[in-house]
Amino acid sequence: MEKNEASPSTAQAAVADWMSAVKNLWENLSNQGADATRNCGMPGKSQQEKLQKSWETGAKMFQAMTGYLGKPETIEGVFKGLDTAPDLMTGMIRQSWEGYFDLQRQWMERAAKVGQNTKAYSFDDIDQETFKSIRELYEKELRKFLQIPQLGLNRFHQEKLTRLMDAQTIFQTTLGEFLYMFYVPLEKTTGVMQEKLEAMAEAGELHDDAKAYYNMWIKILEGHYMTILQSPEYAQVMDNTIAAFTDYKAAKDDVLCDMLQPLPVPTNQEMDALYKDVHAMKKKLRELSREIKRRAAKEEND
Amino acid sequence: MSQPKIAVDLILKNLTESTEKAKTRVRKASEVLLGPLETDLATTPYEVVYEEDRVQLKHYRPEKVTHKLPLLVVYALINRETMLDLQPGRSVVQTFLDKGIEVYMIDWGYPTRKDRYTTIDDHVNGYMDNVVDVIRDRHGLDQINLMGICMGGAFSVMYAALHPEKIQNLVTTVTPTNFDTDTGLLHIWMKKTRALEMGDAYGNMPGDLMNLGFLLLNPARLILDKYVGFVENMDNKAFVENFVRMEKWIFDSPDVPAATFRQFIEDCYKKNLLIQSKMMLDGQRVDLKKITMPLLNIYGKYDHLVPPEACEHLTRAVGSKDTEDLCLNTGHIGIYVSSKYQAEFAPKIAGWLKEREGGRKTADKGKKPAPRRIVGARKTETAGAATDAPQASIPEERKRA
Incomplete structure (x- = not known):
């Protein structure tokens, strides 16, 4: 049991270290990315500035996110959430x-x-x-x-x-x-x-x-x-x-x-709807055709 | 407890003899089964004179016509009408022809999913009425004779009640009209189970599933003993031919349109509306009192599918005064295929119709003749007669018999 209780804090520390490393990596990458856009020879200053701006914005958003995720209380919260999943499964x-x-x-x-x-x-x-x-x-x-x-x-x-x-x-x-x-x-x-x-x-x-x-x-x-x-x-x-x-x-x-x-094939449901329509139409046609014949016979007799 | 005496020596001796016999039988059987077998059904020649959707009208012409009125035979939707022409020497159709009757027979065909909404009304007031008009028109007659078999008999009763002016004489054979009976497992199961939902589930009620149901009526005999009998006689060529012919007929079972199956079970088996003259077909009440033409009602004493109780009430429920019940000492199929009843059944109908040929014994006075309608019939390859139906052609796979 003791081993089980100790393991989340070990895992929390490992996650915090990993988050910090990723944050530093992205800081370096964002600086290098900004330099690269400055030196890539893209035509027009405004284009270069827009690209640099969006690169920096993206990097900052990621840093903010990793910073939040790296906070001890967030990591703890995540682990608590994970704890409840096995409870549910159990x-x-x-x-x-x-x-x-x-x-x-x-x-x-x-x-x-x-x-x-x-x-x-x-x-x-x-x-x-x-x-x-x-x-x-x-x-x-x-x-x-x-x-x-x-x-x-x-x-x-x-x-x-x-x-x-x-x-x-x-x-x-x-x-x-x-x-x-x-x-x-x-x-x-x-x-x-x-x-x-x-x-x-x-x-x-x-x-x-x-x-x-x-x-x-x-x-x-x-x-x-x-x-x-x-x-x-x-x-x-x-x-x-x-x-x-x-x-x-x-x-x-x-x-x-x-x-x-x-x-691209009709399903039974679709065909059944069609068959129903055809059946109703045939019935109507039968009635109409008989009515026409009845009237024709009547006219002939008259 | 004393030791029972078992004649082991005798048993072993018989076993040896049986093994020898079995060896001989198997040798002969292989000769029979591997040799040519005559197992064709429905070999009497006919013409298809009318077609509508999947439905065909077969016309059998005798060498010499001695009956004034042709006879229309309406078979059930379950199994096929080929049973009436099973083989030479056991053919109801051939007997009618020998008696000089011109025979027309409806082949209901093989319903597909597109027929799932086809109701009893469509069969009776649609297909049957068109067929009757085609025959009346071909012969220049106001009335014809009508004969129904099993469910086809119930359809014929409905038709005769709704169109009495077109029918001179009505013959019903093994026809269920009273469903208020628990004699026969079929009646019990149809009432106490939701079998009718099977039709809706599949689109139509599958013929194979119905056949399975019929086998379950007596599994010991129909699933086991029947085939033991076959094995015991498979060295007998005539037996094998007859057996295979019956197998071909029994398992040639078209599906029944879902709407028709549902209506037949609900209105007939569950509510027993037909015999009470309460059944409705497309808003019209089937009033049995309107059946005023002569009626011959034939059924089997040992029929386990349509027991006598299901048939014998009809003659009392109709309006006709010329009625006759004939109960034969046989079963549902035996009436048509057993050699014994071949000599009794069809000749009886022929004689009964001949007696009433000149008009009804108790005719309805002052009744208007039915107006003759020309219903399109079409020229077919086999028919050879030019007709003008707008309906359909003969698909190759349907040219069966």
Whole structure:
């Protein structure tokens, strides 16, 4: 700790020395610069004076600036400012680690449940909580870093990028849950098959034809899929996945449009606006052309 | 616990035999797969007699015309109409031609991003109405016969309700009109998920994504077992040809325009407006009571996409007194492609239309005939007949069949 406290003052002294050296250097350079302009043989006295004046002004401004920066209190202020940056970083990292440890703890708690044997043709005990907690944790702990307000000229583009990162994370989480639900019937079918084979073996009724086992397996698998696919949970997970995917796709397209903007190619957004106009015009044209034909037919009949 | 008796010797013997069989099968299969295969779809000759944007009207002419009225077939926007002409001997179109019916069929083409704002109204009151007028004009008729398939059937119902004066007889096959049912996963998922947003996200609803959805309806059979069946039979040339032909058809799936997809899910699947005569197309109400022409409604008992509950309400909701429901013991596609129903389905329609050829059994008295409109049809390379459409030409890549 002592070493840490001593180091800023050492650094302050070094910076002060460097500032002083740079100040002296610029004083010499400005004098030499002024001499050079006097001896360079430029035509017209006023031109020479203007150049010398601007050289001296520039040198003085730099000297004033370095003089200020070289003052001990300024250097101290700068170091204090630098001290706060690690604090900020530490705060952010601490929050991330806390979130990560929390996530890890929840994973550990849930991990055993995922592999647990579940009852055949029953999907009430599927552990969706794991995926839910991952998503919640992301939304609660990590998402806020992507939502730090963006500033400056590029803020809109930065916002689009962070939105894409956010949407991609959510989509990946929901897709993981969807794929897990899709995998569960395979797991359950394997369990049922094992039980059936054991029972058949005990009864001495094992088939000698591999096709019979396949038929049995596919029938059980189909039954499991039919059960899970009709469940409200599956519909909910499917809906979440679709919603997350459409969000991700929209965010990705937004970023892509931004990237294409400087290129000499029309973006989808621009073309869509055009298609909309064309569609409206075609519809109008259809109505008008039918009206003309109606009137023509009427006149003919009259 | 006693040790179970396992006939290891028998299992090993069978395994050896199976390995031998598999070797023979693979050798034969390589001969089949590497040799010439006849897998073309839609080989019945036709002419393209009208085009508008991506939409084409195909005309199939029988050797001898025995039906007075031509039949317009409207297929769904999902998959392609080639299913009705899958192969010689399994072709609904060919059966109609054999019965002396002149067949027109709409090919909806492949929508691109520019079609994303195309609504159901554009399909029904735009493309379909123009096509009907082209046929009426070509034949000098006030009315024609209309047959719709699946979503195309729903479009045909809408069209017949909005333009009853142009349709003499209406045939709907596996046509969903009542969406207030939870029989069938498709109905559940369409109601409980935000699937309609997929269309907006992509510009149009991608055909591949819809196909993935259909596979997920029964993954064990459609993703696994089907291909196990293929491997087991890949030494059988006829089986391989039929299988590849079906694969070609199933995965040839155009995108559905986003606006149409959204409207179909919102108004039909979610709000069930069509059967209640509350659906609106561009400000016009689709009143099913205005369907007063004879109606034949055919559907499949084991249809997992459009279950009987989704189809059978139509005949009670329309204004016609000449209606018939026919439920066949098959599924959504089996009606059109199974050899058994080939002999039943198309001949039934032909006979039913023939019976009503002289006029409606319960005709609307005093109804005004529809004014005939001349809608531009254009001369095409295949058509050979001069017509005057201002619309479009045939892009090379679209000359498919």
